[in-house]
Amino acid sequence: MNSCADDCPCAAMTTEKLTLHYGATAAFRDVSLEIPRCEITALIGPSGCGKTSFLSSLNRLTDLVPSCRVTGRITLGDLEVLAPDTNVVALRRRIGMIFQKPNPFAFSIAKNFALPLREHGVREHAEIEQRTEAALRDVGLWDEVRDRLRRSARTLSGGQQQRLCLARALALEPEVLLLDEPCSALDPISSAKVEDHLQSLKGRFTVVIVTHNLAQARRIADRVVFFWADESGGRVVESGPVDALFEDAIDPLTQAYVRGQHG
Amino acid sequence: MSLGTSDSNLTARRRKAAAFRWSCAALTSATIVLLAILIFHVCKQGLAWLDWDFLTSFQSSRPENAGIKPALVGTLWLISLTACIAVPVGVAAAIYLEEYARPSRLNTLIEVNLANLAGVPSIVYGILGLAIFVRGLGLDRSILSGALTMALLVLPVIIMASREAIRAVPPSLRQASFALGATQWETIRHHVLPSALPGILTGVILALSRAIGETAPLVMVGAATYVTFLPDGPMDSFTALPIQIFNWASRPQAEFEKLAAAGIIVLLAVLLVMNGVAVFIRHRSRKGVS
Ligand SMILES: Nc1ncnc2c1ncn2[C@@H]1O[C@H](COP(=O)(O)OP(=O)(O)OP(=O)(O)O)[C@@H](O)[C@H]1O
Ligand SMILES: [Mg+2]
Numbered sequence: 342m343n344s345c346a347d348d349c350p351c352a353a354m355t356t357e358k359l360t361l362h363y364g365a366t367a368a369f370r371d372v373s374l375e376i377p378r379c380e381i382t383a384l385i386g387p388s389g390c391g392k393t394s395f396l397s398s399l400n401r402l403t404d405l406v407p408s409c410r411v412t413g414r415i416t417l418g419d420l421e422v423l424a425p426d427t428n429v430v431a432l433r434r435r436i437g438m439i440f441q442k443p444n445p446f447a448f449s450i451a452k453n454f455a456l457p458l459r460e461h462g463v464r465e466h467a468e469i470e471q472r473t474e475a476a477l478r479d480v481g482l483w484d485e486v487r488d489r490l491r492r493s494a495r496t497l498s499g500g501q502q503q504r505l506c507l508a509r510a511l512a513l514e515p516e517v518l519l520l521d522e523p524c525s526a527l528d529p530i531s532s533a534k535v536e537d538h539l540q541s542l543k544g545r546f547t548v549v550i551v552t553h554n555l556a557q558a559r560r561i562a563d564r565v566v567f568f569w570a571d572e573s574g575g576r577v578v579e580s581g582p583v584d585a586l587f588e589d590a591i592d593p594l595t596q597a598y599v600r601g602q603h604g
Numbered sequence: 605m606s607l608g609t610s611d612s613n614l615t616a617r618r619r620k621a622a623a624f625r626w627s628c629a630a631l632t633s634a635t636i637v638l639l640a641i642l643i644f645h646v647c648k649q650g651l652a653w654l655d656w657d658f659l660t661s662f663q664s665s666r667p668e669n670a671g672i673k674p675a676l677v678g679t680l681w682l683i684s685l686t687a688c689i690a691v692p693v694g695v696a697a698a699i700y701l702e703e704y705a706r707p708s709r710l711n712t713l714i715e716v717n718l719a720n721l722a723g724v725p726s727i728v729y730g731i732l733g734l735a736i737f738v739r740g741l742g743l744d745r746s747i748l749s750g751a752l753t754m755a756l757l758v759l760p761v762i763i764m765a766s767r768e769a770i771r772a773v774p775p776s777l778r779q780a781s782f783a784l785g786a787t788q789w790e791t792i793r794h795h796v797l798p799s800a801l802p803g804i805l806t807g808v809i810l811a812l813s814r815a816i817g818e819t820a821p822l823v824m825v826g827a828a829t830y831v832t833f834l835p836d837g838p839m840d841s842f843t844a845l846p847i848q849i850f851n852w853a854s855r856p857q858a859e860f861e862k863l864a865a866a867g868i869i870v871l872l873a874v875l876l877v878m879n880g881v882a883v884f885i886r887h888r889s890r891k892g893v894s
Contacts, residue, residue, distance in 0.1 A: 402783055405775075407707070433785035444780040446795065456794055457784040506780075513784065 351516040351547045352418035352435070353378040354399060359413035361394050361403065367574030368394040372413075374566060374580060376517075381539075381548040383558035383583070385598070386568030391575030392551045393441075395568070396519045399549070400436040401429050417517065434461055437510030438519040442526050443502035445494035445509070450486055453494050453505065454512050461513060476512035480504040480538045500531025504538065511542075518542075520550040524557065536561060555599060559587055567595050643872075650865030658866055662832055663848070667859035672867055674831040675848035678747070679816060679874065681835055682844055685751035686758065686815055691808055693755070694762030698804075701763070702770040703792055722760035729757045730824025738825050745826035748838040753821050758811035765807020769800035802886045809882035813875055819846040845871045 354376040361368045369391035376382050384392045394403065401422060403409045415422035422432060446453050454473040463469055473490075477483040482504045486497070494505055503523055510518065520539070524532035539548070540561055552558050558565055565587070566580040579586060579595045590596045661671020705711050733753030743749045773796050781791040797804075822844055831843045845867060852864035 400783065402779060405778065405782060430785050430787055433783060438783040440776065440779065440783075442776060444776045446777070446780065447799070457786065460784070460786050460790050460794075509784065 349379055349545065350514075351378050351545065353547060354517060354549075355414075355416045356399075357414035359395070359398065359411070359415060361391065361398055361412075362410045363394075363406070364408045369568070369570075369575035369577075370573065372577050374577065376547060376549060377564070378547050379544050380563040381543060381550060381561055382564045382566060383562035384549065384551045384566050384568060385553070385555060385558055386575070387570065387598075388553075389575075390568040390570035392568055393521050394575075396438070396521050396549060396551060399517075399519060400433050400438055401427075402433075402438065404429065434513050435515055436517040436519060437513060437515035439503070439506050439510060439521065439523045441522040443499060443506050445497070445502050445505050447493065447495055449491050450494045450497075450505065451490040453509055457509065458512060472512045476508040477505075479511050479542065480508045481534065482508060498531070500527050500534060503527060503531070503535055507535070507538070515546065517547040517549070520548065522551050522553060525553060555587075555601070559583060567592075567598060569594055569598075646865045646868050646872075649862050650867070650869050653862050653866040654869055658863075659870070663830055663843075667857065667863055670852075670860075670863055672845070672848060672870055674834060675843050675845045675867070676870060676874075677834050678827070678831070678842035679845045679871075681747050681838070681842060682750050682754065682822075683812055683816055685747060685838060686754040687808070687812055689751060690755035690758050690762055690811070694759050694808075695766050695804060697759075697763045698766030698770055699792060699797075702767050703788065703796070718760050718763055722764060725820075726757055726818050727820040727824065729753055730821030732756065733821060733825045744839070745828070745841050746839045747835055747842045749825045750822055750827060750842065750844070751838070753825050754815045754818065757818065757821060758815050761811040761814070762807055765810070766800070766804045769803025769807065770796060772803060773799045798889070801889050805882055805886055805889075809878060813878060816871065816875060816878075817846055819850055822847055845874070 356372055356374045356376075359372040359374075360370045372395060374382075384395065386392055394409075397403050398411050399415060399417075399422070403411055411423060413423070417432070417435065420432070421427065446456065448456070451473065454476065455469050458469050458472060463472070474483060477486065482501060485501060486505075489496075494502065497505060503526070507518075507523070523539075524535050527535065536557060539550070542548075543561075550558075550562070562583045564581065565583050567578045567586065567590075568575050569578045570576075579590055579592045586595065587599050590599060658671050659676065660673050661669060662674055664670040701711065701714070730753060733749060733756065737743045737749040737752045738745060743752070777795050777799060778791055781795045786794070826841075827847050828841050828843050831841065833840075835842050849864050849867040849871065852860045852867060855861075
């Protein structure tokens with residue numbers, strides 16, 4: 342399914358025996374995954390099985406939680422993500438993240454783009470404007486906001502805010518996008534819009550998306566990873582191409598989950 | 605058993621709620637009435653003496669010539685200098701404790717001590733100021749000595765209020781910033797501080813308002829009561845409003861008591877202006893944020 346060109350900048354990620362603890366309790370254990378470049382990988386599974394934790398360990402956002410300990414191995418291209426000398430600022434520029442709840446900064450729409458771009462050393466006004474416009478066009482928001490770039494980003498609707506957050510991440514030209522239930526706080530129409538734009542971006546980024554919406558996973562994903570939690574914490578039960586996992590899963594847990602029989 | 609849906613239960617609960625509401629209202633109005641009586645009393649005594657001459661004259665042994673100019677200027681000097689010292693140090697300390705310090709025994713110790721320091725009587729700070737700044741560092745009985753002492757006095761309050769405000773910044777804001785590859789300093793500078801600013805400002809103004817009225821530490825570090833010149837710089841000697849008020853109030857003649865009342869009105873006016881500025885800035889920054 343690898344649809345992108347050879348010169349596409351996006352990178353593959355892998356995890357090996359990745360285990361994450363909050364204090365003494367494990368959120369998930371021994372997760373070994375291949376996340377192929379330019380594909381959409383969907384993470385599904387019941388609440389509390391460690392999907393958000395897994396996602397935020399990929400860009401080391403878990404560093405913010407003092408009690409959190411991550412062991413194992415994560416690679417992004419050739420980069421050892423968990424190595425102590427990894428430059429996390431550069432890492433997070435390569436890996437964009439969108440959260441469950443839209444979190445635009447309480448500044449103007451324009452400043453939501455200008456601030457991170459400036460932080461990454463883009464100083465020229467013209468380039469900032471051009472990148473802002475390109476990113477907003479990518480998510481279909483440009484025509485809706487072109488006249489109100491100076492207005493507060495918080496005046497946008499929830500769906501527009503989420504697309505703004507997506508565009509803000511795109512403006513930094515990441516290689517990987519992590520999306521944590523990006524549509525769960527949205528109404529079906531806004532949700533469909535976000536989903537459409539995700540699909541239109543397909544092939545330009547490596548995407549990892551957490552979703553509770555199995556139909557959505559089926560529509561947009563190339564590969565699906567099924568997380569499950571038991572007493573000892575979360576683990577990956579099964580992963581594979583989307584059709585294989587939905588049509589003829591091997592594990593009975595997966596079969597039941599994708600048929601909507603529990604979870 | 606029904607879950608409090610029966611009529612009698614509901615009436616009793618409503619009655620309790622009403623009783624609570626009215627006792628709160630009564631207590632609030634009691635405080636306001638007391639304050640009003642106090643202000644009325646002060647105004648009755650002092651307003652007649654409050655005129656341009658009073659604001660622009662120096663101290664004098666004859667009440668009709670006496671004025672509050674050096675004390676007013678001294679207080680403005682003192683408070684500005686105190687703010688210049690205490691606000692950067694206090695906010696920096698709060699940022700360090702909230703954003704950088706890892707939980708450790710030392711930090712717990714610092715935390716407990718901060719809370720304790722906020723409750724230490726101001727005269728103790730005065731003694732400290734006298735020993736360290738006036739004598740130890742040889743700063744003499746200057747505005748700088750007074751401001752440094754006042755800064756020590758208000759620091760714990762500023763640090764605690766700023767920490768509170770920084771802690772109240774939603775984690776989602778930090779996450780958003782870090783996820784976009786901001787450094788810790790950029791996150792603090794661009795997101796945490798602007799969002800904590802209203803809270804920090806409230807703490808600063810409360811602390812400085814307390815400092816304006818403090819008399820004891822200034823007596824210790826030797827603010828003069830009879831000053832015939834305006835201070836030119838931070839190394840000059842000075843007097844301040846509460847010292848001047850205390851000085852007048854302790855004299856036997858009735859006229860001086862009226863002067864003291866007029867001085868109190870000036871002090872209250874300064875406080876009112878400071879709080880007004882704080883409300884204004886808070887309002888503006890909130891408009892910017894939401
Ligand atoms: N900051 C934290 N500190 C301690 N424990 C945490 C923290 N964040 C998550 N956990 C715990 O880790 C486990 C996994 O949480 P996580 O948020 O990753 O689950 P999730 O799969 O994303 O769930 P959901 O589908 O509800 O979002 C949960 O048991 C949760 O209580
Ligand atoms: Mg989650």
